[in-house]
Amino acid sequence: MGGMLDIFNNTNFRWLLDLLDILLVAFIIYRIILLIKGTRAVQMLVGLAVILIVYVGSQVGGLYTLHWLLENFLSSIILVIIVIFQSDIRRALIHVGRNPFFADLSYKEETEVIEELIKACVNMANKRIGALIVIERETGLNDFLEVGVEIDAKVSSDLITSIFLPFSPIHDGALVIQQGRLKRAGCFLPISQNPDISKTLGTRHRAAIGLTELVDAVAIVVSEETGKISVVVGGRITRDLDSTSLKRVLSRLLEPRLNKKKKR
Numbered sequence: 001m002g003g004m005l006d007i008f009n010n011t012n013f014r015w016l017l018d019l020l021d022i023l024l025v026a027f028i029i030y031r032i033i034l035l036i037k038g039t040r041a042v043q044m045l046v047g048l049a050v051i052l053i054v055y056v057g058s059q060v061g062g063l064y065t066l067h068w069l070l071e072n073f074l075s076s077i078i079l080v081i082i083v084i085f086q087s088d089i090r091r092a093l094i095h096v097g098r099n100p101f102f103a104d105l106s107y108k109e110e111t112e113v114i115e116e117l118i119k120a121c122v123n124m125a126n127k128r129i130g131a132l133i134v135i136e137r138e139t140g141l142n143d144f145l146e147v148g149v150e151i152d153a154k155v156s157s158d159l160i161t162s163i164f165l166p167f168s169p170i171h172d173g174a175l176v177i178q179q180g181r182l183k184r185a186g187c188f189l190p191i192s193q194n195p196d197i198s199k200t201l202g203t204r205h206r207a208a209i210g211l212t213e214l215v216d217a218v219a220i221v222v223s224e225e226t227g228k229i230s231v232v233v234g235g236r237i238t239r240d241l242d243s244t245s246l247k248r249v250l251s252r253l254l255e256p257r258l259n260k261k262k263k264r
């Protein structure tokens with residue numbers, strides 16, 4: 001093993017190790033950004049960045065007292081970061097090596113989840129039942145789950161439809177799916193402030209757009225008013241989907257692992 005490393009270190013292959021090093025660091029930074037995107041940790045990071053800028057500014061400008069104060073604060077920054085971000089760090093460690101959407105579901109169970117989702121949406125659209133379903137992917141949605149009611153049930157078309165029936169006590173708000181399970185209903189999502197959104201879209205659609213502007217989740221909206229099904233991802237809405245196009249879109253967005261399995 002040591003011999004192998006010597007060959008890499010001492011020959012022209014050294015650049016390969018450097019490249020691997022850079023790629024690994026870039027990947028870790030990318031995963032950290034994905035994990036904290038849309039969470040309170042982002043605001044805290046911005047705050048820390050401001051302190052860092054003031055620290056450098058105080059050094060350049062010769063503001064010695066301020067510089068001394070910030071230097072003492074920043075020397076214990078690792079501890080501060082661990083305390084502030086403890087829940088994010090815990091989540092990050094849980095996330096490592098885990099399939100984001102389907103967790104440990106089998107190929108058959110994965111297909112069933114998507115089929116049940118489509119069945120529920122088409123059923124609700126035909127009956128003009130409004131619905132908002134959010135499916136977690138890489139970025140954790142825990143920050144949006146504080147309000148709402150815990151369910152933790154298998155994804156089933158009948159259960160989804162009954163959650164959104166107008167007389168159901170939890171029909172208001174979003175239903176959240178995590179790791180292939182119905183996790184929470186009645187969740188409140190951030191409304192998009194984008195002025196370019198069509199005036200015909202109300203708060204249900206704007207909540208789906210608002211959330212997906214912040215995180216990489218996929219949102220499905222069934223309009224109570226028009227019975228149309230839309231999928232929202234990255235703040236962009238694809239409207240008027242039927243069961244075939246919905247299946248195509250969801251398969252593309254949720255089934256990377258499933259497609260890999262099919263190819264095998």
Ligand SMILES: Nc1ncnc2c1ncn2[C@@H]1O[C@H](COP(=O)(O)OP(=O)(O)OP(=O)(O)O)[C@@H](O)[C@H]1O
Nearest residue numbers: 130172173174188189202203204205207223224225
């Ligand atoms: N911030 C929010 N987070 C989650 N759900 C929300 C939020 N705001 C509104 N909703 C849901 O949207 C419903 C109101 O939908 P509204 O009619 O205003 O929107 P819409 O986009 O026109 O939808 P539809 O086409 O179904 O009428 C609420 O009863 C609630 O269930």
